[in-house]
Amino acid sequence: MSASLRISGYASLFNQTDLSGDKVGRGAFSASILSLTEGRLPMLFGHETASPIGVWDRLAEDQNGLFVSGRLIGGTTQTDRMVKLVREGAVSGLSIGYRVRRSVKTEAGRLLTELDLWEVSVVAFPMLRSARIIQIDDLFPSLPTLSEKGNMAYA
DSSP, X not given: OOOEEEEEEEEEEBTOOOTTSEEEOTTTXXXXXXXXXXXXXXXXXXXXXXXXXXXXXXXXXXXXXXXEEEEEEOSSHHHHHHHHHHHTTSOOEEEEEEEEEEEEEOSSSEEEEEEEEEEEEEESSOXXXXXXEEEEEESSOOOEEXXXXXXXXXX
């Protein structure tokens, strides 16, 4: 059986400056989230659009930022490897792919006030260092296997 995980975290946090000098303001994602067909977005690795690794089923703005929860779906060499890397903590960052609809120029960069959200990627090094996976849950428990003594055990 291929490995699959549910992962959750903050893809963006409000009023925190990323490495390019941008900050996202509260409410920047609301219109985009409301316009999503079936409320889902693709989950990518490193913004690579050719090979999605899963789907984000839940996207919501809360007091901290953009919270996302979705399924990293195994079954290919790439996605099974991503499941292992995420599970082991080797890859824990999140990053948003978007188009700026409205922004305000600031001394440090931009305050992004309205964004058209396209995707959320799992990444090794997020532009906003605090945008991280904060919860990992197995979707499908391992299948029982026979131990050397013939007893049922979970791998």
